[in-house]
Amino acid sequence: MRARSALSLDDEIVHRIFTFCPNSGTLRCMILVSKAFHKVYQANLKATYNIVGPALPQALRVLRYPYETPDGVARMEEDPDTLAADCPEDHAASVITPIELQYLEENSEVIVALEDIYSVTQKDRSSATSVLTAVESLRFRRAAYRIMFYCNLFPSTSGRLYGDELNVNEITHIQIQRTAMLASYPTDELLQLYAVLRFFQRIFEQVFDNPSDMDVLLTLGPRGAKRAWEKRSYGALLRKEFKLDFDDDKDCLCHRYFSLPLENIWTERAVDPPSDEEPATRFILDSIIGADDTCSQCAAPGGLALLTQANWSRTQLLPVQLLKSRLKQNATLWTPLHQAVSAHMADKLANGEDLPSYAADGPWIKSVFGVPKTSEWDGWTEDKSYCLPCLTKFLEEHVWRWLLQERIKAGWSPPEDCRYGYDCRSMVHKPSHAAGKNHLCVPKEDNDFKAHVLSKDQEHTTSLGQRDFAAAVLLPLQRQSAAAIYGSRVCRTS
Numbered sequence: 479m480r481a482r483s484a485l486s487l488d489d490e491i492v493h494r495i496f497t498f499c500p501n502s503g504t505l506r507c508m509i510l511v512s513k514a515f516h517k518v519y520q521a522n523l524k525a526t527y528n529i530v531g532p533a534l535p536q537a538l539r540v541l542r543y544p545y546e547t548p549d550g551v552a553r554m555e556e557d558p559d560t561l562a563a564d565c566p567e568d569h570a571a572s573v574i575t576p577i578e579l580q581y582l583e584e585n586s587e588v589i590v591a592l593e594d595i596y597s598v599t600q601k602d603r604s605s606a607t608s609v610l611t612a613v614e615s616l617r618f619r620r621a622a623y624r625i626m627f628y629c630n631l632f633p634s635t636s637g638r639l640y641g642d643e644l645n646v647n648e649i650t651h652i653q654i655q656r657t658a659m660l661a662s663y664p665t666d667e668l669l670q671l672y673a674v675l676r677f678f679q680r681i682f683e684q685v686f687d688n689p690s691d692m693d694v695l696l697t698l699g700p701r702g703a704k705r706a707w708e709k710r711s712y713g714a715l716l717r718k719e720f721k722l723d724f725d726d727d728k729d730c731l732c733h734r735y736f737s738l739p740l741e742n743i744w745t746e747r748a749v750d751p752p753s754d755e756e757p758a759t760r761f762i763l764d765s766i767i768g769a770d771d772t773c774s775q776c777a778a779p780g781g782l783a784l785l786t787q788a789n790w791s792r793t794q795l796l797p798v799q800l801l802k803s804r805l806k807q808n809a810t811l812w813t814p815l816h817q818a819v820s821a822h823m824a825d826k827l828a829n830g831e832d833l834p835s836y837a838a839d840g841p842w843i844k845s846v847f848g849v850p851k852t853s854e855w856d857g858w859t860e861d862k863s864y865c866l867p868c869l870t871k872f873l874e875e876h877v878w879r880w881l882l883q884e885r886i887k888a889g890w891s892p893p894e895d896c897r898y899g900y901d902c903r904s905m906v907h908k909p910s911h912a913a914g915k916n917h918l919c920v921p922k923e924d925n926d927f928k929a930h931v932l933s934k935d936q937e938h939t940t941s942l943g944q945r946d947f948a949a950a951v952l953l954p955l956q957r958q959s960a961a962a963i964y965g966s967r968v969c970r971t972s
Contacts, residue, residue: 530586532616535567536623537589538574541581545631554648558658561631588700589622595707596677598789599782600759602767603863606788609767617762620667621674622700629699632656634732649731657739665749666761668740673758675736678703684794685710693735710794773865775858784863790843793866797842800870800877803900810905810912811881818842818884846873846880882918892916 530537543565546552553561574582590608596618597608610618632652644652660668675696681703682695695702698715706715734741744751752758759766769781785793797819798812805811822842847860858872878900886892896902896915899922905912 533619558655562658621671634697669761673761676758693732774862800873807906897922
């Protein structure tokens with residue numbers, strides 16, 4: 479069947495095109511092509527499901543729920559059952575406005591990013607994008623949207639954080655409202671929500687270690703969890719009105735923000751509460767890939783904790799801490815190192831993202847595996863899995879060599895080598911010596927690295943200095959433009 483249009487396309491074909499739109503912007507442009515296209519879109523929501531995923535009913539409730547009364551007053555005094563039943567999750571087709579579509583995509587980007595993180599940390603460490611099955615993805619996203627909705631409905635805003643303006647009865651009423659809201663979900667789906675909460679908690683624990691703060695952090699919901707993962711920063715995570723030095727007061731609105739209503743529900747339903755000692759992933763995942771894998775070098779068991787290209791960012795390694803020996807304390811190297819790392823993360827910087835202080839993810843570490851190695855490191859490649867001690871050992875031995883190579887590529891001419899190289903004590907407390915000599919070199923008596931990278935006909939010159947080696951092997955790279963080098967080596971990782 480074809481809607482009234484000069485285009486010779488059946489409605490089914492138009493709708494099929496809609497379902498392959500990668501984002502809401504593309505879909506919106508398609509809808510605006512003609513009235514006929516708009517009519518086809520309104521007749522079926524599958525295109526929106528393609529963008530948001532199977533948790534569309536939960537995503538729509540986040541947008542459409544009346545969080546305030548018509549008078550603009552928060553619904554803190556409303557009957558708990560009425561609050562829980564209002565604007566239910568609608569699985570039937572309904573018209574989605576352009577502004578709703580925009581907000582759906584914004585929220586979806588958060589949930590999809592969190593699913594990717596969940597997948598690489600809980601399901602399969604080898605893939606930076608989600609490999610959850612359709613059923614597993616539905617469980618995760620449905621729970622994440624419900625957490626987002628709960629946090630929107632019961633926010634901890636300035637002036638309400640400590641409950642200073644509320645009496646005990648009012649606080650108790652809000653806690654009953656929270657219980658009623660979560661009690662509207664079946665037990666199996668509540669366990670899935672609990673599993674996602676445990677996942678968020680693990681993310682927050684990476685930047686905070688005070689258990690009394692955890693309830694406050696959970697009020698930040700999915701967006702806060704995503705920021706915590708990306709920024710690893712106290713300041714970047716919390717809004718200004720949040721203060722995390724409060725006493726664990728039973729009257730605080732944040733106290734047992736999720737745990738109290740969940741405990742009430744387990745008791746009411748005579749259900750054994752999930753144990754914090756057992757993996758909550760069993761409520762989301764049907765299988766885990768590589769759970770019994772070992773380190774490729776030392777054979778230490780690690781499973782999902784092993785490090786690969788897809789999850790290097792989990793290490794939170796500071797590049798400067800990976801410099802060898804006393805190079806860590808050479809302040810003249812900090813800026814060049816930051817610049818070298820930044821050059822390999824140009825795609826993120828171009829998108830307006832800040833360079834994380836740890837910056838242990840993506841192309842720059844991959845490029846470290848490309849520097850010349852001695853035979854001791856044969857078989858150490860970027861595509862293998864490593865435990866943290868092994869990866870750290872490899873990087874500490876090679877990051878300084880990588881930095882020398884990157885600086886020369888960018889046009890730097892090394893000064894004369896210091897005979898003490900990376901073990902030099904003077905470079906730590908004498909800035910003039912640190913800047914006047916090259917310390918990205920082995921101590922004079924250590925020629926193993928030079929012997930490895932020199933060609934056969936050069937090996938007889940065992941006294942060849944590091945500066946001469948750099949001129950013979952690395953300086954020709956200056957003929958290439960830095961832009962061309964970086965452009966060819968930058969690869970996007972998520």
